[in-house]
Amino acid sequence: MTSTAGRGSARGSRTEAAILGATRELLSKCGVRELTVEGVAARAGVAKTTIYRRWRSKDELALAVLIDMVQTMVSVPELEDTRAELIALLQGAIRILGKTLMGSVMRGLASELATDSDLARAFRELVVALRLGEVERLIQRGVDRGEIRQGVDISLTHDLLFGPVYYRLFLSGEPLDRKLAARIVDAVLPALRPVTRTADAR
Amino acid sequence: MTSTAGRGSARGSRTEAAILGATRELLSKCGVRELTVEGVAARAGVAKTTIYRRWRSKDELALAVLIDMVQTMVSVPELEDTRAELIALLQGAIRILGKTLMGSVMRGLASELATDSDLARAFRELVVALRLGEVERLIQRGVDRGEIRQGVDISLTHDLLFGPVYYRLFLSGEPLDRKLAARIVDAVLPALRPVTRTADAR
DNA sequence: AGAATAACGATACGTTGCGTATCGTTCAGG
DNA sequence: CCTGAACGATACGCAACGTATCGTTATTCT
Numbered sequence: 001m002t003s004t005a006g007r008g009s010a011r012g013s014r015t016e017a018a019i020l021g022a023t024r025e026l027l028s029k030c031g032v033r034e035l036t037v038e039g040v041a042a043r044a045g046v047a048k049t050t051i052y053r054r055w056r057s058k059d060e061l062a063l064a065v066l067i068d069m070v071q072t073m074v075s076v077p078e079l080e081d082t083r084a085e086l087i088a089l090l091q092g093a094i095r096i097l098g099k100t101l102m103g104s105v106m107r108g109l110a111s112e113l114a115t116d117s118d119l120a121r122a123f124r125e126l127v128v129a130l131r132l133g134e135v136e137r138l139i140q141r142g143v144d145r146g147e148i149r150q151g152v153d154i155s156l157t158h159d160l161l162f163g164p165v166y167y168r169l170f171l172s173g174e175p176l177d178r179k180l181a182a183r184i185v186d187a188v189l190p191a192l193r194p195v196t197r198t199a200d201a202r
Numbered sequence: 203m204t205s206t207a208g209r210g211s212a213r214g215s216r217t218e219a220a221i222l223g224a225t226r227e228l229l230s231k232c233g234v235r236e237l238t239v240e241g242v243a244a245r246a247g248v249a250k251t252t253i254y255r256r257w258r259s260k261d262e263l264a265l266a267v268l269i270d271m272v273q274t275m276v277s278v279p280e281l282e283d284t285r286a287e288l289i290a291l292l293q294g295a296i297r298i299l300g301k302t303l304m305g306s307v308m309r310g311l312a313s314e315l316a317t318d319s320d321l322a323r324a325f326r327e328l329v330v331a332l333r334l335g336e337v338e339r340l341i342q343r344g345v346d347r348g349e350i351r352q353g354v355d356i357s358l359t360h361d362l363l364f365g366p367v368y369y370r371l372f373l374s375g376e377p378l379d380r381k382l383a384a385r386i387v388d389a390v391l392p393a394l395r396p397v398t399r400t401a402d403a404r
Numbered sequence: 405a406g407a408a409t410a411a412c413g414a415t416a417c418g419t420t421g422c423g424t425a426t427c428g429t430t431c432a433g434g
Numbered sequence: 435c436c437t438g439a440a441c442g443a444t445a446c447g448c449a450a451c452g453t454a455t456c457g458t459t460a461t462t463c464t
Contacts, residue, residue: 008410008461015412033235036450047413052452124375132374153385156366159374160389163365164358171368172334172361173326183355187362190392212432213440238421249442254423 018044019051023065032062063122069096075134082142083185089134090161090181097169098176132158139192149194160188220246221253225267234264265324268308271298272329277336284344285387291336292363292383299371300378308371334360341394351396362390 022044026035037058041048055061076089135158142148164184168174224246228237239260243250257263278291299308337360344350366386370376 006410006462007408008459010462011411011460037452038450047415048451049414049453050412053411056452058451120375123373128374155374155376156385156389159366159369159376160362160386162374163367163369164361165365166373167361167365167368170372171325172330172357173322174357174361183358184362187358187393188389191389213430217441239423240421249444250422251424251443252441255440258423260422 015044015046015050016054019046019054019061020065020068022046023061024069027062027065032059035062037061066123067126076138078141080145082138082145082147083189085138085141086161086185086189087181089131089138090165090184093131093162094165094176094181097165131162135161142192146194148192152192157188157192161185217246217248217252218256221248221256221263222267222270224248225263226271229264229267234261237264239263268325269328272332278340280343282347284340284347284349285391287340287343288363288387288391289383291333291340292367292386295333295364296367296378296383299367308368333364337363344394348396350394354394359390359394363387 019040022040023035026039026043035058037048037051040046040061041051051061055064076085076092079085079088132154136154139148139152139154139157143150143152161184165176165180168176168180221242224242225237228241228245237260239250239253242248242263243253246253253263257266278287278294281287281290334356338356341350341354341356341359345352345354363386367378367382370378370382
């Protein structure tokens with residue numbers, strides 16, 4: 001047991017980074033459909049074989065890129081104001097989706113994510129779960145401060161906040177401007193307030 | 203000018219229906235990516251050439267199916283209550299997306315819709331514009347009744363209502379249950395009420 | 405330093421599916 | 435019944451996927 005993966009190994013990290021980088025760049029302007037492994041190989045200065053040694057398919061490669069991006073997501077600082085914190089959370093997502101390449105990558109992956117593939121499950125477990133947890137944390141903090149009423153449906157709130165963002169990105173085509181985060185939060189927040197001054201059901 | 207397309211034509215409608223039907227069925231379980239024109243041809247009992255005589259590419263065929271489905275969308279009846287009307291609107295969309303095959307088709311088309319393709323533009327002009335118009339109609343009616351305040355951002359409201367639905371369908375993976383429509387509307391409606399009892403900015 | 409060995413590059417291959425071209429066949433309308 | 439449009443069948447070129455093979459680097463251990 002003195003050596004496992006010894007002798008001539010360990011030149012992986014550089015090539016891996018090159019492949020991921022090339023994939024990210026290409027994926028930012030074409031979508032998974034048009035992405036070609038040959039293209040990635042050429043741009044990364046790497047043999048096609050090398051890519052298939054690390055990822056079993058084109059989709060797995062794309063997913064790796066997505067995960068790599070998501071892990072750079074920042075968590076929200078304490079601001080002592082639920083509205084500001086929620087806006088910051090959404091703002092972060094919007095910035096990532098809009099300014100960096102992740103929006104394009106997401107768009108390219110949309111089809112795969114919608115299917116019940118391994119890629120979809122991985123995305124849900126990594127990205128969605130992470131955001132859901134963040135929403136839960138912020139809401140709980142708001143409840144503790146008395147800003148938010150108890151018993152709020154976290155999952156629904158999460159969908160209400162992030163849904164419009166992705167809807168714009170994917171379907172409606174409206175721009176992801178700066179003020180969007182605040183407007184979404186201001187639209188959703190009244191339903192989360194303690195007093196229940198809302199028009200009730202039936 | 204006595205005859206244009208005279209002599210031996212007019213057997214198109216049956217084959218066209220067969221092709222669209224076969225596409226719809228296949229698209230309901232595989233996504234555009236896996237959809238093959240050869241498969242459609244085989245299932246429709248039609249030569250591949252015949253398909254390419256009518257649609258220039260696989261994507262155009264898929265779009266045709268989507269449009270065909272959307273045109274079966276029902277408009278919302280007058281209910282004299284904005285909440286009920288908005289719920290009915292959302293309920294219709296959810297039912298179409300959930301129970302019929304359109305949800306699967308949408309999922310399959312997601313990638314193409316996200317790209318700036320002809321397909322995306324067509325979808326926006328047909329589906330999104332249609333729904334936006336419907337939202338505007340309902341909101342305006344609510345304003346006339348005094349249930350909704352003036353100056354509401356129609357586009358944002360549209361995104362707030364439909365965004366969560368599609369977000370669930372595509373990404374979060376939560377089910378599209380019966381009560382979803384009401385819960386979304388109840389969350390959004392307070393922000394549309396006249397009095398502006400909302401916590402203001404800053 | 406030098407050998408052992410994992411990772412890599414280059415290339416060729418089989419396969420699938422797209423979109424096109426060609427030609428014979430069917431079926432409605434005059 | 436005869437003409438011509440729409441259809442079926444088939445073959446083709448092409449691009450990209452994913453695999454296999456083999457010679458070449460580069461790294462680590464002795």
